[in-house]
Amino acid sequence: MEPVSTSPQATADGSLSVFSPRYGEWYSSRHGAARQSRTVFLEGSAAHLHPAPRVLEVGFGLGLNFRTTLADTAGRGAVLDYLAFEAFPLAASVLREVSAGEENALWLALLVTWDAGTAxxxxxxxxxxxTLRVVFADVSAADLPLGWASAVYLDGFSPARNPEVWTPEMLARLSASLAPGGQLATYSAAGAVRRGLIAAGLAVERRRGRAAGLVGKGEFLVARKP
Ligand SMILES: C[S@@+](CC[C@H](N)C(=O)[O-])C[C@H]1O[C@@H](n2cnc3c(N)ncnc32)[C@H](O)[C@@H]1O
Structure with missing residues (x-):
């Protein structure tokens, strides 16, 4: 199981995150983990507007983006089909700690089967x-469904620390996994990522994090498949 160097810490909006010794970064924004999850991933990809979102996520991590999406679809009676890739799963005890108070039956079922699933x-x-499916594998070498996702959440650690999930080849494969009209969202606004998404045939929009209520975050990217 992936070690964490501290017990969960509160981010600016009170939601919890942990620090990864492997990558030297936090799993989510210190400026507000839950807010980033909602603004960048759920709303950035427009999954909150889709009647039956099919989400492909790079980096399941703490499951925060999943819980944000599940709360949204459960709240409006929408069907959710979520496929996540995770190379270095955290222990179920860490997922339980960061999601204390979460009562959704699917999340509780996930916690029970997590350790057997990682094995x-x-x-x-x-x-x-x-429905949630988590594949415990390196996404850069995994088969991705073609033309399937209405939303892609690209949520690896930073391009400097976690380069294999941001390469032009990987961005092209993520683009190929999107259904027509689908949207990829990512917190990174790095020039190389933006250029890679454009080269992958997506229409890329830079959104202002500050305007979206994300204090301390400059911009993030939304990329739409024509
Ligand atoms: C920023 S965290 C993701 C946070 C997560 N999306 C959430 O909502 O809690 C990045 C995640 O990507 C995973 N990861 C890094 N490289 C990967 C790879 N090549 N394949 C699959 N997962 C990877 C890390 O182990 C980590 O869990």
Whole structure:
């Protein structure tokens, strides 16, 4: 299991995050983990407007983006199909700690099967109208579904520390996984990432993090498949 160097710490909006010794970075924004998850990933990808979002996530981490999306779809009665890749899974005890108070039945079922799933290399849980599949593998070498996702959440650690999930080849494969009209969202606004997304055939928009309520964050990217 992936070690963390501290117990969970509160970010600016009170939601919890942990620090990764492997990457030397926090799993989510210190300026507000839950706010970033909602603004950049859920709303950036427009998953909150889709009647039945199909989400492909790079880096399941603490499961925060999943919980944000699940709360949204459960709240409006939408069907959710979520596929996440995670190369270095955290222990179930860490996921439990950062999600204390979470009562969604699918999340609780996930916590129960998490350790067996990481040992098996994959897990799948369904509850009501939501399905989650987590593949415990390096996404840069994994098969991705073609033309499937209405939303891609590109949420690796930074391009400097976690380069394999930001290469032009990887961005092209993520673009290929999007259905027409689907949107990729990522917190990075690095020039190389923007150029890679454009080269992958996506229409890229820079959004201002500050205007979206993300204090301390300059810009993030939303990339739409024509
Ligand atoms: C910033 S954290 C993701 C936070 C997560 N999206 C959440 O909502 O809690 C980045 C995640 O990407 C994972 N990761 C890094 N490189 C990867 C790779 N090549 N394949 C799959 N997962 C990877 C890390 O282990 C880490 O869990």
């Amino acid at each position: 098996a290399g994959e897990l799948s849980v369904s509850e009501g109208r939501a």
